[in-house]
Amino acid sequence: MQFNRKHLITLEELTADEIGLILDTAGSFKEVLERPIKKVPALRGTTICNLFYEPSTRTRLSFELAEKRLSADTINFSKATSSVTKGESLRDTAENIEAMKVDIVVMRHGSSGAHKFLSQYLDVSIVNAGDGQHAHPTQALLDMLTLKQRWGTLEGKRVTIIGDIMHSRVARSNIWGLTKMGAEVTVCGPPTMMPPEVENLGVGGIKVEYDLRKAVEGADALNILRVQLERQKNRLFPSMQEYCEIFGVTDEALDAAPLECIVMHPGPMNRGVEISQEVADGDRSVILEQVTNGVAVRMAVLFLIAGGKIDESELQ
Amino acid sequence: MIDWKDKREFWIAGARVADPESGRLRAGSVCVQKGIITEVAWQRVTGTELPVLEADGYVLAPGFVDIHTHLREPGNEEKETIKTGTAAAVAGGYTSIVCMANTDPVIDKPSVVEFILRETERSGSCRVFVTAALTRGLEGEIINEYGFLKEAGAIALSDDGNYVTNSQVMRSALEYARFLDLPVISHCEDPFLSGGTHMNEGYSSTRLGMRGSPAAAEEIAVARDIRLSQLTGSRLHIAHISTAGSVDLVKRAKKSSIPVTAEVTPHHLTMEDTLLESYDTSLKTNPPLRGRKDIDALCAGLGDGTIDCIATDHAPHNVIDKEVEFDLAPPGMIGLETAFALLNTRLVQTGTIELIDLIRLLTSNPARVLGLPGGRIVKGEKADLALLDPEAKWVVEAGNLRSKSRNTPLVGTELTGRVEGVFLEGKWINVVP
Numbered sequence: 001m002q003f004n005r006k007h008l009i010t011l012e013e014l015t016a017d018e019i020g021l022i023l024d025t026a027g028s029f030k031e032v033l034e035r036p037i038k039k040v041p042a043l044r045g046t047t048i049c050n051l052f053y054e055p056s057t058r059t060r061l062s063f064e065l066a067e068k069r070l071s072a073d074t075i076n077f078s079k080a081t082s083s084v085t086k087g088e089s090l091r092d093t094a095e096n097i098e099a100m101k102v103d104i105v106v107m108r109h110g111s112s113g114a115h116k117f118l119s120q121y122l123d124v125s126i127v128n129a130g131d132g133q134h135a136h137p138t139q140a141l142l143d144m145l146t147l148k149q150r151w152g153t154l155e156g157k158r159v160t161i162i163g164d165i166m167h168s169r170v171a172r173s174n175i176w177g178l179t180k181m182g183a184e185v186t187v188c189g190p191p192t193m194m195p196p197e198v199e200n201l202g203v204g205g206i207k208v209e210y211d212l213r214k215a216v217e218g219a220d221a222l223n224i225l226r227v228q229l230e231r232q233k234n235r236l237f238p239s240m241q242e243y244c245e246i247f248g249v250t251d252e253a254l255d256a257a258p259l260e261c262i263v264m265h266p267g268p269m270n271r272g273v274e275i276s277q278e279v280a281d282g283d284r285s286v287i288l289e290q291v292t293n294g295v296a297v298r299m300a301v302l303f304l305i306a307g308g309k310i311d312e313s314e315l316q
Numbered sequence: 317m318i319d320w321k322d323k324r325e326f327w328i329a330g331a332r333v334a335d336p337e338s339g340r341l342r343a344g345s346v347c348v349q350k351g352i353i354t355e356v357a358w359q360r361v362t363g364t365e366l367p368v369l370e371a372d373g374y375v376l377a378p379g380f381v382d383i384h385t386h387l388r389e390p391g392n393e394e395k396e397t398i399k400t401g402t403a404a405a406v407a408g409g410y411t412s413i414v415c416m417a418n419t420d421p422v423i424d425k426p427s428v429v430e431f432i433l434r435e436t437e438r439s440g441s442c443r444v445f446v447t448a449a450l451t452r453g454l455e456g457e458i459i460n461e462y463g464f465l466k467e468a469g470a471i472a473l474s475d476d477g478n479y480v481t482n483s484q485v486m487r488s489a490l491e492y493a494r495f496l497d498l499p500v501i502s503h504c505e506d507p508f509l510s511g512g513t514h515m516n517e518g519y520s521s522t523r524l525g526m527r528g529s530p531a532a533a534e535e536i537a538v539a540r541d542i543r544l545s546q547l548t549g550s551r552l553h554i555a556h557i558s559t560a561g562s563v564d565l566v567k568r569a570k571k572s573s574i575p576v577t578a579e580v581t582p583h584h585l586t587m588e589d590t591l592l593e594s595y596d597t598s599l600k601t602n603p604p605l606r607g608r609k610d611i612d613a614l615c616a617g618l619g620d621g622t623i624d625c626i627a628t629d630h631a632p633h634n635v636i637d638k639e640v641e642f643d644l645a646p647p648g649m650i651g652l653e654t655a656f657a658l659l660n661t662r663l664v665q666t667g668t669i670e671l672i673d674l675i676r677l678l679t680s681n682p683a684r685v686l687g688l689p690g691g692r693i694v695k696g697e698k699a700d701l702a703l704l705d706p707e708a709k710w711v712v713e714a715g716n717l718r719s720k721s722r723n724t725p726l727v728g729t730e731l732t733g734r735v736e737g738v739f740l741e742g743k744w745i746n747v748v749p
Contacts, residue, residue, distance in 0.1 A: 112525040
């Protein structure tokens with residue numbers, strides 16, 4: 001199968017087959033990452049610009065590493081040290097970068113829809129590394145790769161996403177990706193952090209559960225979102241203490257979950273807030289595996305966007 | 317190209333004449349002498365010595381009246397000026413417009429009212445009536461000198477763009493405006509509920525990852541102002557209503573004989589919030605585009621008379637302001653040049669309303685709401701008329717817009733219904749190039 005997309009902006013616009021292809025390709029690249037020499041020549045001669053308008057540790061390093069593993073040339077941009085501070089617009093910034101003959105722009109931006117906006121003006125491929133509260137497709141893909149490697153399939157699996165669903169691009173992308181691949185999704189969090197008609201998101205809709213215990217029961221995996229402390233000024237919940245008590249995932253809360261239920265977190269974690277120390281470091285946690293998979297998934301995305309077909313010889 | 321310039325005394329014959337007040341839309345002839353309608357005959361005129369302008373196939377309507385236009389001058393002449401805004405109005409069939417007070421400086425002093433009227437005299441293509449600000453600097457705290465403002469020429473009062481959150485200030489404003497017989501136009505929006513939002517709250521906002529403003533943000537504000545209108549007995553006009561709940565509130569207020577009127581914009585009648593998946597900033601408006609059931613309720617409200625008129629909320633913004641990330645873009649779209657064609661295409665051609673009803677909603681009804689002259693084709697009125705071709709198809713092209721701004725999502729869209737030109741006090745202004 002050929003991957004014919006120019007951009008990766010959302011998972012909503014991908015088919016299940018395309019998502020499957022990315023995950024399979026990522027599986028192959030993951031093997032590369034286990035080798036002593038972790039580099040392939042697949043994107044030699046391709047130039048990628050990492051355009052980060054928002055702070056990031058994992059996603060940025062992960063993309064950069066993926067690019068280097070593929071032998072691409074990379075340049076980095078961060079808002080704080082750029083001409084954005086002089087008032088240069090997003091369009092101008094991106095068009096200037098394009099004029100330097102870049103092939104792919106990987107962008108994180110605080111405004112939902114920023115990538116769609118830019119795609120009207122740029123000829124280069126755009127890969128979404130997070131836009132506002134809208135989408136974070138590579139995060140969802142790496143979450144799905146982690147689950148798929150655990151279970152062999154996503155079909156019929158039950159995933160519960162816990163936390164601030166309203167402001168989470170990770171939740172939205174996971175909902176679209178997982179439901180397209182046949183998994184069942186439940187979201188859980190305080191009603192003030194639940195966006196309207198969230199139950200209609202995804203293919204065939206999802207379940208909404210406000211009782212953490214019920215949300216955890218029967219779940220094959222939990223994906224625990226970071227409480228965005230900076231949003232607390234909006235007073236979406238009365239206090240951290242109460243949030244921890246009601247929605248914090250602790251060993252005690254996990255009593256209701258099946259034994260095989262695994263725990264994910266997209267990071268950065270607030271230990272002792274949405275996830276307890278014991279759970280973060282416990283046997284169920286696959287949080288660091290997610291990080292490893294992140295590199296493989298981003299290699300796969302960049303490789304496919306660049307027009308690559310998986311050919312074992314390229315992996316030598 | 318129709319060349320009817322320089323004719324001062326003539327008959328217009330062959331067109332279907334629209335008289336919104338009687339509901340007639342049929343073949344007739346209209347005599348214009350020295351800028352005044354001197355005769356209306358419901359047949360083809362014969363045996364006259366005056367020149368006869370042949371207008372077969374057209375509809376002759378009263379010139380449209382827009383009671384909600386942002387002309388941007390003074391202060392934001394890069395977006396629009398009185399010259400370009402009135403030219404855009406004429407291109408859309410309007411012969412009278414009412415400009416809003418949120419200019420820079422704000423229209424809260426008689427001198428600013430006088431400036432606009434003087435500048436209209438100098439460079440305007442149509443009549444301009446001035447809405448002055450309700451409170452000083454649109455800040456919602458101190459009521460303005462309505463007496464002086466009226467003397468300078470203001471015909472209504474509004475803090476459009478802002479809601480007067482302090483109910484006591486709004487009460488005073490309504491009471492004081494009443495004794496001067498000035499209608500108050502309210503922009504209804506609870507800013508605490510709508511703060512930091514960029515679109516309607518609903519499935520689309522959830523899907524697109526944007527904070528949405530709930531219908532309740534508008535309805536709470538509408539409900540309060542209706543109560544204050546009831547308390548004070550003052551005339552209240554609600555700007556750009558956009559939700560089913562607001563329509564219901566206005567309907568009930570009218571049933572209770574509270575002196576309230578309401579307008580709706582062409583875009584709220586025809587564009588759904590699902591369109592925002594394009595993240596096209598020209599679709600960002602305040603109030604935001606709403607959902608299907610709101611649109612249906614707005615159309616029903618037009619049909620049953622709950623909503624009195626259609627007003628454009630023509631809000632020019634230049635490319636630099638709009639060509640940005642969605643959440644950074646200012647709200648507003650231009651509407652003067654496309655209002656008739658858009659509504660004719662989406663409401664008349666689809667059978668939602670009749671052409672004569674649309675004409676009424678664009679002419680006599682808005683004129684009545686603010687007590688303006690015009691909007692009628694009767695003997696003795698000024699000859700402000702629009703000549704329409706309801707069947708002509710055209711494509712909206714950015715380069716052909718008279719407005720200084722291009723912020724409309726309709727660029728590239730084919731519409732049915734064209735304004736051929738207008739008569740302003742009997743003087744022909746050609747629109748179609």
